Amino acid sequence: MSFSVPSSLEAELDELTTHYPVKRxxxxxxxxxxxxxxxxxxxxxxEWTAAKLELQPINVFxxxxxxxxxxQEPLGKTHIKVCRTLxxxxxxxxxxxxxxxxxxxxxxxxxxxQTTPDGKFTVEFVECLASCxxxxxxxxxxxxxxxxxxxxAEEILRKGNLA
Amino acid sequence: xxxQFKLITKHLDEPGFSxxxxxxxxxxxxxxxxxxxxxxxxxxxxxxxxxxxxxxREDVKASGLRGRGGAGFSAGLKWSFVDRRSGKPIYLxxxxxxxxxxxxxxxxxxxxDPHQLIEGMILSCWANDVKLAYIYIRxxxxxGARLLNVALKEVRSKGFLGKNILGTGYDLEIHVHRGAGxxxxxxxxxxxxxxxxxxxxxxxxPPYFPAILGLYMCPTIVNNVETLCHVTHIVNMGxxxxxxxxxxxxxGTRIVSLSGDINxxxxxxxxxxxxxxxxLIHDSNFGGGLKxxxxxxxxxxxxxxxxxxxxxxxxxxxxxxxxxxxxxxxxPVLDLPYDFDSLQQAGTMSGxxxxxxxxxxxxxxxxxxxxxxxYAHESCGQCxxxxxxxxxxxxxxxxxxxxxxxxxxxxxxxHIAQNIQGRTICAFGEAAAWPVLSFVKKFKDEFDAxxxxxxxxxxxxxxxxxxxxxxxxxxxx
Numbered sequence: 001m002s003f004s005v006p007s008s009l010e011a012e013l014d015e016l017t018t019h020y021p022v023k024r025x026x027x028x029x030x031x032x033x034x035x036x037x038x039x040x041x042x043x044x045x046x047e048w049t050a051a052k053l054e055l056q057p058i059n060v061f062x063x064x065x066x067x068x069x070x071x072q073e074p075l076g077k078t079h080i081k082v083c084r085t086l087x088x089x090x091x092x093x094x095x096x097x098x099x100x101x102x103x104x105x106x107x108x109x110x111x112x113x114q115t116t117p118d119g120k121f122t123v124e125f126v127e128c129l130a131s132c133x134x135x136x137x138x139x140x141x142x143x144x145x146x147x148x149x150x151x152x153a154e155e156i157l158r159k160g161n162l163a
Numbered sequence: 164x165x166x167q168f169k170l171i172t173k174h175l176d177e178p179g180f181s182x183x184x185x186x187x188x189x190x191x192x193x194x195x196x197x198x199x200x201x202x203x204x205x206x207x208x209x210x211x212x213x214x215x216x217x218x219x220r221e222d223v224k225a226s227g228l229r230g231r232g233g234a235g236f237s238a239g240l241k242w243s244f245v246d247r248r249s250g251k252p253i254y255l256x257x258x259x260x261x262x263x264x265x266x267x268x269x270x271x272x273x274x275x276d277p278h279q280l281i282e283g284m285i286l287s288c289w290a291n292d293v294k295l296a297y298i299y300i301r302x303x304x305x306x307g308a309r310l311l312n313v314a315l316k317e318v319r320s321k322g323f324l325g326k327n328i329l330g331t332g333y334d335l336e337i338h339v340h341r342g343a344g345x346x347x348x349x350x351x352x353x354x355x356x357x358x359x360x361x362x363x364x365x366x367x368x369p370p371y372f373p374a375i376l377g378l379y380m381c382p383t384i385v386n387n388v389e390t391l392c393h394v395t396h397i398v399n400m401g402x403x404x405x406x407x408x409x410x411x412x413x414x415g416t417r418i419v420s421l422s423g424d425i426n427x428x429x430x431x432x433x434x435x436x437x438x439x440x441x442x443l444i445h446d447s448n449f450g451g452g453l454k455x456x457x458x459x460x461x462x463x464x465x466x467x468x469x470x471x472x473x474x475x476x477x478x479x480x481x482x483x484x485x486x487x488x489x490x491x492x493x494x495p496v497l498d499l500p501y502d503f504d505s506l507q508q509a510g511t512m513s514g515x516x517x518x519x520x521x522x523x524x525x526x527x528x529x530x531x532x533x534x535x536x537x538y539a540h541e542s543c544g545q546c547x548x549x550x551x552x553x554x555x556x557x558x559x560x561x562x563x564x565x566x567x568x569x570x571x572x573x574x575x576x577x578h579i580a581q582n583i584q585g586r587t588i589c590a591f592g593e594a595a596a597w598p599v600l601s602f603v604k605k606f607k608d609e610f611d612a613x614x615x616x617x618x619x620x621x622x623x624x625x626x627x628x629x630x631x632x633x634x635x636x637x638x639x640x
Binding site for chain 2: 019020021022024025026027028029031032053055059062063066067068069070081084085086087089090126127128129130131132133134135139142143144
């Protein structure tokens with residue numbers, strides 16, 4: 001399958017590049033946009049970004065491996081990020097993650113993000129999401145769910161199954 | 164009873180208050196900007212004349228405003244360090260990479276009142292001859308980034324941003340830049356590297372002080388979201404009036420993020436130093452006390468990187484008596500005024516003003532394990548003591564929380580932490596070390612007991628138990 005970026009997205013990215021006096025600065029924004037469009041950042045996407053920003057592919061690759069939000073493989077359609085850090089842990093985020101994992105048949109002791117075989121869900125433990133006053137919090141794709149109860153977690157799973 | 168003082172958060176929870184510009188304008192928005200750009204120059208007693216921009220810079224200094232991001236450094240002084248003679252452009256970056264565990268104040272401003280931030284930013288840029296500025300927002304706040312972009316579009320259409328702002332001939336552009344999940348981007352030089360499109364490896368100071376060699380090696384100001392918001396209020400109120408808020412050397416208001424074992428977690432704005440830690444935790448206007456039947460065990464007073472305070476601790480604080488003489492006064496932990504200087508005198512810091520409360524159901528060993536895992540994950544990997552040491556700390560606490568502890572782990576943890584602090588390029592080394600040093604010092608018995616219990620269990624052939632969550636008090640076999 002050949003890699004191609006739709007012209008509308010490319011135009012959007014070209015506009016983004018004008019925000020910076022140095023092109024390289026746009027790399028994080030490029031990677032966000034490409035990941036949003038393709039679901040992950042492929043080798044081709046990194047090479048494309050490097051060419052657009054007049055960089056070497058390694059300059060882009062080292063960003064993808066450094067920043068936790070970037071991924072090199074497609075994840076589930078519903079990406080559940082459970083906050084692991086203290087305030088959420090105090091309100092039961094470990095149990096919450098266990099609930100997600102158990103309901104989806106995933107290993108609740110695994111350290112990395114795990115995806116269901118049908119590609120519907122990915123469950124991941126992430127560090128502080130900066131909403132400690134409404135712990136435990138879960139970021140489902142782009143939307144923040146606060147004070148997530150076991151029942152609310154079930155609702156997240158139900159919606160994900162319909163997605 | 165102690166009360167909130169709502170300056171920044173005044174409208175945040177008001178019914179009907181929305182993040183759009185029309186609502187902000189109805190609430191007096193952008194009046195400070197109009198006022199500042201129309202203000203006259205000021206003649207000083209020595210005959211020196213200050214331009215309107217210099218006046219604002221002086222006013223921010225006179226207001227006593229200290230950075231709300233973590234270090235508590237004078238904002239006016241930070242601005243005064245900017246190299247204005249280099250001929251290079253000056254940049255301003257709003258640090259909206261809120262990621263210190265426990266902190267969630269900037270989130271509220273960005274999501275509910277983005278124009279308050281933007282007005283403060285425009286004012287700060289104008290005062291510092293900045294033509295191009297960025298809001299570096301953490302990647303995990305996509306909604307916040309979207310709201311800021313909408314707000315910037317609105318503000319451009321009203322003529323408060325872009326070319327020839329309000330007919331003054333002043334041009335400014337602000338763009339939103341998203342991070343991608345790395346805590347270290349909150350460190351200002353790491354943030355700058357990240358904004359340049361690189362890994363967020365902090366730069367060494369000297370020579371890379373942002374005020375001289377910042378973004379693209381140009382003079383750069385990096386200010387926290389809340390700090391920039393205060394600039395609007397300093398203009399509105401006047402520096403002298405603003406400085407009356409709070410306490411001497413700790414002026415203005417601060418938004419405190421309260422979380423952990425309290426009845427009313429949330430964000431509360433206070434006059435700095437006018438409310439004590441005890442009031443924050445127990446008053447019904449604030450934290451509302453602990454869960455029924457629970458007693459206080461510890462307080463993390465300024466984000467996860469600050470040194471922990473133990474219930475019942477008493478500190479010797481410098482106090483000025485009525486005769487003007489300084490003397491040492493005993494202050495119990497709950498009577499500590501919540502401000503920059505008192506907490507510093509108590510051996511910790513108010514940091515990002517995030518208070519995490521721990522009650523007697525919590526294991527300090529498991530709590531530290533949670534934090535050490537955070538620092539091990541977030542070390543950028545540039546300096547060896549931090550990259551390796553943060554991981555060793557996490558491994559040792561992991562042992563202790565998984566039934567595999569050793570008697571010597573308490574001293575081992577302290578030893579590693581001591582060898583990280585002061586040996587790294589940025590303050591992350593201290594951030595990782597301080598919780599460890601304070602936990603094992605103040606709760607030594609708990610750590611010692613866990614190591615000893617695990618050793619005894621091993622000697623008796625009892626298999627190790629897995630304790631993943633701090634919700635469970637440690638079972639000492």
